[in-house]
Amino acid sequence: MTGPYAIRIHETGGPDVLKKEPLDLKPPGPGQALVRQSAVGLNFIDTYFRTGLYPAKFPFTPGGEGAGVVEAVGDGVANVKPGDRVGYVTSGTYATHVTAPAANLLPLPDGVSEEAAAAVMLKGLTAWMLLFEIRPIRKGDTLLVWAPVGGVGSLLVPWAVSLGARVIAVTSSETKAALAREAGASDVIVGYDNVAAQVKALTDGEGVDVALDSVGKISAEASLASLKKRGWFVSYGNASGPVDPISPARLSAGGSLVMTRPGLFHFIDTPEALARGAGLLFAALKDGTLKADIGQRFALEDAGDAHRALESGKTTGATILVP
Structure with missing residues (x-):
């Protein structure tokens, strides 16, 4: 499979329930943007949805953060445009592309790479x-x-x-x-x-x-x-x-x-709150207070192996999935 794809779950269980499936790309709707993802962040909460600790409606695409380049925007979108590098916290990021509310997208400042943003956004x-x-x-x-x-x-x-x-x-x-x-x-x-x-x-x-x-x-x-x-x-x-x-x-x-x-989503539930948090985060990255410590990289299609490593306690720092 070489075209757009997503990693989906159709039932709870171990890492083997993470399945690679074709992704049908559609034009973004009003207020939305389509992003070609450069990197996806891995988080423990992803395993909670996979195991059933947190409920999910199937089929379910895990993932809560990522970064990439805007490919298209829907009607009424003014904060980002095609070609912008963006980071975001949104659902369903285990995929080559994600369609998200444009209000969730944060233009990346110079000096903050897409991999770094994907590693630290959430x-x-x-x-x-x-x-x-x-x-x-x-x-x-x-x-x-x-x-x-x-x-x-x-x-x-x-x-x-x-x-x-x-x-x-x-x-x-x-x-x-x-x-x-x-x-x-x-x-x-x-x-x-x-x-x-x-x-x-x-x-x-x-x-x-x-x-x-x-x-x-x-x-x-x-x-x-x-x-x-x-x-x-x-x-x-x-x-x-x-x-x-x-x-x-x-x-x-x-x-x-x-x-x-x-x-977290109770604290970034308005554009103003999200911008306030992201402003402090990006500033801390740029002044060297924080570093995007990427300890592990996995291909997105190997998300199951990434889950195994995370749950075994063998990871340090952040782990990213690369489409």
């Missing part, structure tokens, strides 16, 4: 949400960051440090710990045993202001137990499975803790 905006929008991080804060060298974590650590925060990271191996330290983490806990006790020891018994937790089921209680009074538990991922129900009384017993489970 993950970078998630990091922006976590650091700037939920409980804004201030100079002197101490953060606990799980999975510090993953797609989001590899952006969270240096960005938080640039804001004047101290980052204590939790990861699974000494190799990943070294990468977390290079990114700016002041301390790294290796392994998931006795995390809260180690955090308290590192903070003279106080705990952290905010726990940014993408691991989920096996890490939630450790995150809660690592917090200061009135600290924030921000659960934004389920790498180990969904978090078990937490009683409000547990939050009170921990010292009037705050818990939230944010979704």
